[in-house]
Amino acid sequence: MTRAATTPTPPSGEDLCLQYLDGLPFEPYPVQEEALLAYFEHDPGVLVCAPTGTGKTLVAEAALYEALHTGKTAYYTTPLIALTEQKFQEVQDAAERWGFPRDSVGLVTGNRSVNPEATVLVVVAEILVNRLLDGEKFDWDNVSAVVMDEFHSFADPERGIVWELALALLPSHVRLMLLSATVGNAADFVVWLAKSHGRAIRLVQGTERKVPLQYHWTDDELLPDLAESMADGDDPGTDNPNRRTPALIFVFSRDECWQIAETLKGRHLISAELRKELAAALEEYDFTTGAGPKLKPILLRGVGVHHAGVLPKYKRAVEELFQRRLLSVVVCTETLAAGMNLPARSVVLTTLLKGPPGKKKVADASGAHQMFGRAGRPQYDDQGHVYALAHEDDVKISRWDAKHDLESLEKSSDPNLQKMFKRLKKKRPSRNPRTQYWNDDQFQKLIAAPPGKLASKGRLPWRLLAYLLKKSPEVDKVRAFVRTRLMDEGRVEGQLKELDRMLMTLHHGGFVDLEPEPPARKEPKPAAAEPGEPELEPEPKPEPAGGMLGGLLSEAIAEAQHETDKPAKDDSPLAKARRKEAGEEEPSDEPVRYSPKRAMPTERADQLTAFRTVNPVFGSWLLTILGKADREEWLQILEATLEFPGSTARSVRVPQPDFMPPGSLATGYVDPELIERGVLSPEELYPSSIEDDDNRLANDWERKYAPTLAEKVDLLFRHEYPHVDDQRIRSVWCAGDLLNHGANFDDYVTARGLQKQEGCVFRHCLRLVLLCGEFARLTPDGLDAAEWRDELKDVAKQLTLACRAVDPQTTEAELETLKSGGEDGADDFGLGLFE
Incomplete structure (x- = not known):
């Protein structure tokens, strides 16, 4: 008797959850365990909000673990290409650790594609949206989950709308795992998502860091002295709890990164023994071109430089050396804080101000907290440290005041001491009136600042609008999406008006045909001549500042403004009563707004998506x-x-x-x-x-x-x-x-x-x-x-x-x-x- 083949039953969510937890090399802490249980128990998915450094990656990998064990496809999305590349390597390592081949994980960033048909795909958010828009080209029936990492990027004015559209387009069976740093309106966001997109996800919030942070306002030490005292002369490769390195030193200027690194390379930050190990490691890299000859001697002293101006191969070298715990400090810009995995014991902010000279402002709280969050490594540290340095002028003043007790001298009745007081007061360092400074109060306000809120910002990108119209010319579908955005009614109305303007622009550019036809331009009638005066030719109307097309657009949208021969409205109570009795609509002073119902792409519209x-x-x-x-x-x-x-x-x-x-x-x-x-x-x-006129001086x-x-x-x-x-x-x-x-x-x-x-x-x-x-x-x-x-x-x-x-x-x-x-x-x- 032949026995019929049976398809193995896929493991249940509960079984997978237990398997995943059992395979962890350490005990998860409460917010991680709560998030994992919520994800496997609740089909729609979860929003996990927890401070930076809380190990949200471990939660994210559970969704990928599930996909690999069930044969379903899962997407892991991030907002940045650099972060996506890093996560790709991490997820490949995880898959190999779970017993799956590395090529079961793929990467698609728009600039690079590796194993694009893999079970687990690590992609930038724009790729996810592109694939959702081309739903017939990609198999969404077999997709089990989408992980959206760094989800607080939802509030980004330029790219956040990509996350929004992804939420709107994802098929209902696809589970969500949204991972974010702490946000101020997580509960409101969950309610909005359920109301606007029918996704009743579960909220898991954590406020405690596994590695707590200690904050230090430093107004009596310059950076080189502080860095040396933080390193304390010990090897970064050891776990001396009194040492405060490895450290990330955040600077808001690429040029200043190099200046600080040059200064620090003359300080004692690593031991001679470790320097030998570092020198051997540096031989693995080629530093012969460009900034390499400048960077290598800096690295040899335990100092790295990392910013957009550094060649990518040199940035990789700095990252690898820091992760191998061969560098004491890395001087970097804030872009490194946006999700890059370079764990440090401490972070140092050399300033609290950002912006052009004379117009600098205190850094925004969300960016500051991203930098703070880089401090404290769960696997090594019991505590992370955040230092904010005072301006060097204030440090000099503080040091001088500590050395000279001017207050006592001023109170003294001794004439000699009074003379000394006046003499010393003249020598006391002072602030430059043309320089902007910051203080401890501003630092404390940054620490205490509430987390940012998730909100819709920015407008529809032109390319995205072209894609949407290509899928369906019904403008109301786009308007429906705009109306679901997480913003107040006034801003939604502004976005709808902006959409009408964009459609008019596409129409006049020959990219779409609109229905109904846009209103024709109306010319005002010339004023009648006074009796006895000759008739005058109408004065030509000057072209609008925005050009002829600009005039057509503005006038088509607000055509009623040009109807100068329209009689004035009678607003008397008697006139209003008569109009009401006759069933007439009350006239309005508001111009008639043109809103097309359909926008049919022309052949030229294909250029927009190119x-x-x-x-x-x-x-x-x-x-x-x-x-x-x-x-x-x-x-x-x-x-x-x-x-x-x-x-x-x-x-x-x-x-x-x-x-x-x-x-x-x-x-x-x-x-x-x-x-x-x-x-x-x-x-x-x-x-x-x-x-x-004199033509004498070059000046x-x-x-x-x-x-x-x-x-x-x-x-x-x-x-x-x-x-x-x-x-x-x-x-x-x-x-x-x-x-x-x-x-x-x-x-x-x-x-x-x-x-x-x-x-x-x-x-x-x-x-x-x-x-x-x-x-x-x-x-x-x-x-x-x-x-x-x-x-x-x-x-x-x-x-x-x-x-x-x-x-x-x-x-x-x-x-x-x-x-x-x-x-x-x-x-x-x-x-x-x-x-």
């Missing part, structure tokens, strides 16, 4: 003018769209017309258009230097700078699309200058003195390669598609080779998706391009 790196409306508009540009010009324009860091942009300015003469696009189209439209005059386009000479080509293009675009205000331009000549240096990255950054900011240059070049890939899918007006593609490929190839020469690992990782066709079905622009 661009990820730039504003898609701007990218599409560029296709109408780039065919008139020479290579130097289109390279300038593309570079300017990438938002190069402002502090470094000063070192890569676009040369003035004397050194880089205007090309065919500028002289043949952009300049004449700006003059004809009255945006700029010829003198403003190409100003000459002005000398004073009397005023230099006037001509606007760059990218700035002029931006002015022209804004004149035509006044309601597209979220595209940023920063003119730089970086990649183009690198190509002029023979595409030798190291020679270029050395010649321009950019070694300490080479990470910004490196990232800029790789982003430009990706942008070239986006533009390669489309052809500018008047150009041959093959020739345009070849131009872009040549630039992309040279930049890729330049980046590969200094950091091949990062270059390959960043360009992997481009070479394989991309997450969203891009063509093979990069395939074989860089071989």
Whole structure:
């Protein structure tokens, strides 16, 4: 008798929970255990809110453990590519620890794709939304759970809306695990989620850190002395509880990171014995190019540097050495606090103020608490330490006052002591009236500040709106999403009006057809002439400041404002009574608002979804003018769209017309258009230097700078699309200058003195390669598609080779998706391009 094959019954949630708990190498603490039990018991999912450093990753991995044991797919999402890469490695390690192959975990960031069909997928939030929008292309029936890490990013003004849309689009059977630092309105958020999206998740909150924090206001020690006393001369590799290192020193300036690191390298932070071990470890890395020769001797003294200006391969070296407990301190910017796993015993804030000189403000509480939370390692420390340093002027004053008892001298009746008091008072250090300072009260307010609240911020991105309309032209579906946003009624109404403006912009740009048709523009009637006066020709109406299109948009949305011949409304009680008796609607002074019901994408709408790196409306508009540009010009324009860091942009300015003469696009189209439209005059386009009448002193000479080509293009675009205000331009000549240096990255950054900011240059070049890939899918007006593609490929190839020469690992990782066709079905622009 043949026995029928049976399918093994998948383990229950309770069994999986017990298995997972039994496999932990240590006893979970209360909030972790409560969150795990809640997740396995409650089908809709959980929101876990607990302080930074509470071990939320252990909770997150339970959802992935469940997926691997049941054969279901699970997504682990984060808001940052760097954090996603780190979590990918951690989850692969966990899978291997549970007995599963490492390739059962995949990664998709938009810039890189590894095992994209794996059971567990670690992705950035935008990839999750892209896949939800293409639901028929991806199998959501087999997805069991989505983990959203660093979920407090929901309140981010620029990217938080991606989390919102994901919550709205996820199928109801997919379980949620939302992990966040402590937030101020967690219960309200859970209620909102149930009401707006039908997801009744369970809330688990923790307020206690496993490693409590001790806060120190330090106004009598300068940073080098404090760092030395924290290290206490002992090896960071030992567990001396009196030592306060390893430490992260947070600075709000990349240049200052290097300055502080240079100062600290002369201090005794590690022992001679440990330095030998560190020196041997440093031989595993290549420090021969760019900032490497400057960084290596700093590292050798137990000091690391970590910020966006450091080349990725050097940042990795710093991270690995710190995790191996070979470095005493890492001087870093606050970006390291956003989820990166570099556990430290202490953190030090060198200042509480952020912003440009003269306009600095105290750092926001949420960012400060992220930095505080990096202190205290559960596996090593019983307590974490947070230090805030006073300004060095205040430290000098405090030290001087401690040494000289001015108060006693002032009270003394002895004439000699009174003379000494006056003499010493003149010598006492003082504050600079032009410097902004901070104090202990501000530090205490930051410590006590309540956690931030989860709230919807920002508006629908243009690309996202294009995707939604492509799925359904019914505008009410988009409005329904806007109405569910976590914001007050006034802001929701503002968002709805903004949506109407965006739709009108897309209509006038030829991206969508609207139903009903937008109202036609109405011209006001000229005033009648007085008796006996000749009839006058109507005075031409001046074009609105935003351009003709801007005028059409504004007037179509508020058409009633132009009906100047409309009789005044009779507001007398008798008139109102008559209107009411006749059943007439009460007239309103409010202009009639146009709100389309349907927005049908045209063929041109496909261009909007082709661009990820730039504003898609701007990218599409560029296709109408780039065919008139020479290579130097289109390279300038593309570079300017990438938002190069402002502090470094000063070192890569676009040369003035004397050194880089205007090309065919500028002289043949952009300049004449700006003059004809009255945006700029010829003198403003190409100003000459002005000398004073005497022409004697160089200081009397005023230099006037001509606007760059990218700035002029931006002015022209804004004149035509006044309601597209979220595209940023920063003119730089970086990649183009690198190509002029023979595409030798190291020679270029050395010649321009950019070694300490080479990470910004490196990232800029790789982003430009990706942008070239986006533009390669489309052809500018008047150009041959093959020739345009070849131009872009040549630039992309040279930049890729330049980046590969200094950091091949990062270059390959960043360009992997481009070479394989991309997450969203891009063509093979990069395939074989860089071989």
